[in-house]
Amino acid sequence: MNTDIKTFKAAELNTDFEVRSQNAICVNSSQLDKPLLSNLKFTFAGILFGIILIKSEVISWFRIQEMFRLQSFHMFGVIGSAIVVGIISVFIIKKFKIRSIDGEPIHLEPKKFNKGQVYGGLLFGFGWALTGACPGPLFAQIGTGATVIIVTLFSAIIGTWVYGYLREKLPH
Amino acid sequence: MNFIEWIKQPWPWYVAGPLIGLTVPVLLILGNKSFGVSSSLRHVCAACVPMNIPFFKYDWKKEIWNLFFVGGILLGGIIAAFLLLNPDPVVIDPKLASELAGYGVTNTEGLVPKDLFNWESLLSIKGLILMVGGGFLVGFGTRYAGGCTSGHAIMGISNLQLPSLIATCCFMIGGFFFANIVLPLILKL
Numbered sequence: 053m054n055t056d057i058k059t060f061k062a063a064e065l066n067t068d069f070e071v072r073s074q075n076a077i078c079v080n081s082s083q084l085d086k087p088l089l090s091n092l093k094f095t096f097a098g099i100l101f102g103i104i105l106i107k108s109e110v111i112s113w114f115r116i117q118e119m120f121r122l123q124s125f126h127m128f129g130v131i132g133s134a135i136v137v138g139i140i141s142v143f144i145i146k147k148f149k150i151r152s153i154d155g156e157p158i159h160l161e162p163k164k165f166n167k168g169q170v171y172g173g174l175l176f177g178f179g180w181a182l183t184g185a186c187p188g189p190l191f192a193q194i195g196t197g198a199t200v201i202i203v204t205l206f207s208a209i210i211g212t213w214v215y216g217y218l219r220e221k222l223p224h
Numbered sequence: 225m226n227f228i229e230w231i232k233q234p235w236p237w238y239v240a241g242p243l244i245g246l247t248v249p250v251l252l253i254l255g256n257k258s259f260g261v262s263s264s265l266r267h268v269c270a271a272c273v274p275m276n277i278p279f280f281k282y283d284w285k286k287e288i289w290n291l292f293f294v295g296g297i298l299l300g301g302i303i304a305a306f307l308l309l310n311p312d313p314v315v316i317d318p319k320l321a322s323e324l325a326g327y328g329v330t331n332t333e334g335l336v337p338k339d340l341f342n343w344e345s346l347l348s349i350k351g352l353i354l355m356v357g358g359g360f361l362v363g364f365g366t367r368y369a370g371g372c373t374s375g376h377a378i379m380g381i382s383n384l385q386l387p388s389l390i391a392t393c394c395f396m397i398g399g400f401f402f403a404n405i406v407l408p409l410i411l412k413l
Contacts, residue, residue, distance in 0.1 A: 071282040075367055077375030077388070078260020080287050086255070091292040093254050097301065098296020101247055106304035107231070108240030112335040114316045117324075120403030123317040129237030130244065131377060137245025137380030145252060152256045159256060160383050169391040172368025172397070173376075177398015179361025180408055182354050184336070186373040187366060188261040190359075191294050195301015198336040201341050204359035211363025212265040216279035222368065 073161055075168065081159040083151070105192045113184025120181055166224045172215075179208075232308050255386050257289055258383075260375030262366035264294040274284040327411035340411075351411075370395070 073079040106110045108129050119127035143151070145158055145170065152158055178188055183204055185193055193201045215222075251257040266292075267284045274280035316332050324332070329339045345351030366372040370393045371380060377395065378389020 067285070071278070072287060074279065075370040076260065076263045076266070077371040077379050078258045078263050078290060078372045080255075080257055080289055082256040088288070090255075091289045094251070094293040094400065095256070095296035095299070097225070097250055098293040098298075098384065099249065099300040100296075102239055102297035102300020103294075103304045104243045104300075105233070105297070106301055106335070107235045107308060108237065108244075108334065109234050109314065110240065110244075111313060113296070113337050114314065114332060114335075115321065115402055116399075117316050117407075118320055120358050120399045121317075121320060123320055126237050130241040131373070131376075133238060134378050135310065135381050136380050137242045138248040139384070142252075142382045142384075144309045145249060148407035150253065152253055152317030153243070154255065155257050158252050160258060160381075161379060163385045165387040165390065166327045166370075167389050168368045168370060169376075172365045172370070172396050173295075173391040173394025174365070174398035175361050176365025176369055176372065177395045177400075178402040178406070179358045179365055180373075180395060181399045181402035182358030182410070183362055184353030185362070186261070187265060187362060188294075188297055189370070189372055191261075191297040192301035192304075192346070193256065193336055194314075195298045195303075196289035196305035196335060198334075198341060199245075200341055200355065201336065202342075203346060204355045204362075207356045208363030208366075209265050209268050211360040211365070212227075213269045213273060213280075213363075214260075214360075215364045215367040216269060216277050219277075219279050 055144060077161075077163065079161055081161065082154070082156055084154055087153075101188070102192045105189055106195065106196060111192045111196075113188035116169065116180065118186040168222070168224045180199060234310055234314070245382070246379065248379055251293075255289060257293075260371055261289070261294060261297070262363075262375060263287065264290045265363050266367060267291055278318055307394040312353040323408075324411075330412070331362070348413075350410060353410050353413075359361075365398075 071189055108130055109115050118124035150158060190201055190205045248259050251259050267287050268286040270280040313333060321332060329337055331338045340354055346355060376388040376391040384394060
């Protein structure tokens with residue numbers, strides 16, 4: 053009886069992870085149940101990330117237009133060097149089997165190709181050119197006092213919801 | 225030049241890029257989390273209006289770290305804007321400046337063009353397309369693609385995922401097409 057409940061719970065957990073990792077790169081792979089406030093360390097990481105986004109001007113609508121018009125190297129340099137550092141970091145983490153500060157083995161979920169990456173990618177590209185912002189910068193722009201971007205963020209949430217609503221009818 | 229003056233200047237790409245790249249190992253080591261931002265929008269949907277849609281039926285509390293993270297980005301924006309603001313005007317490419325001036329966009333101060341993105345222009349067709357339409361495409365497109373610049377271009381490619389490289393190429397193709405062909409038509413409105 054007890055084992056039955058355990059298996060049932062495990063199955064429930066697994067399907068939950070499956071749903072959570074649908075159309076998402078950034079899933080929480082941790083199996084630990086940590087207190088809510090332990091998440092404040094991610095707020096701190098977010099603060100640093102937000103400051104970098106602003107100080108490097110990558111949240112600037114003008115910088116994004118320069119990038120798409122090949123008028124400046126800045127954005128390509130930022131994204132390119134971020135990727136290089138990311139690749140080296142992930143390589144080191146895998147090579148030396150580095151664990152998280154909680155002692156968990158670090159797990160990266162591999163991704164399968166589907167047509168959504170092409171169709172969705174193009175649609176996001178359109179939106180990126182219009183708003184000059186991807187989701188991270190939207191939050192940072194609001195922080196800088198551009199309050200009207202709250203409307204853009206709200207619209208992005210609606211866009212996400214509509215995708216979820218139409219998901220089964222869309223080609224993948 | 226003291227430290228505060230130095231930090232107030234815009235940071236060059238070779239400083240900012242590697243720091244953004246370091247977000248990847250920082251989040252993995254802090255708690256086994258893969259870097260990404262756009263999923264936070266999905267968690268908001270799952271928390272507020274799941275409406276029995278299978279895509280939103282999951283335990284969003286397990287992903288709450290992502291909401292703490294984007295909350296931090298917002299706070300970081302506030303801190304950078306009020307304490308570390310660059311006092312000099314933002315330098316933009318003269319070709320872009322003259323092109324934008326042709327559409328009446330002359331105020332190049334700040335990071336978001338005030339001539340295009342403001343509360344009054346929300347009532348115009350141009351403003352609606354840029355802010356509401358653009359936002360919708362960002363939210364719909366990133367979720368359909370399964371990630372944004374953070375998740376696919378940085379996290380996914382760092383983990384050598386081919387789907388992420390394909391998605392990133394599509395972001396760029398879509399952006400090049402819209403910025404050069406479609407945006408000028410919208411700005412003429």
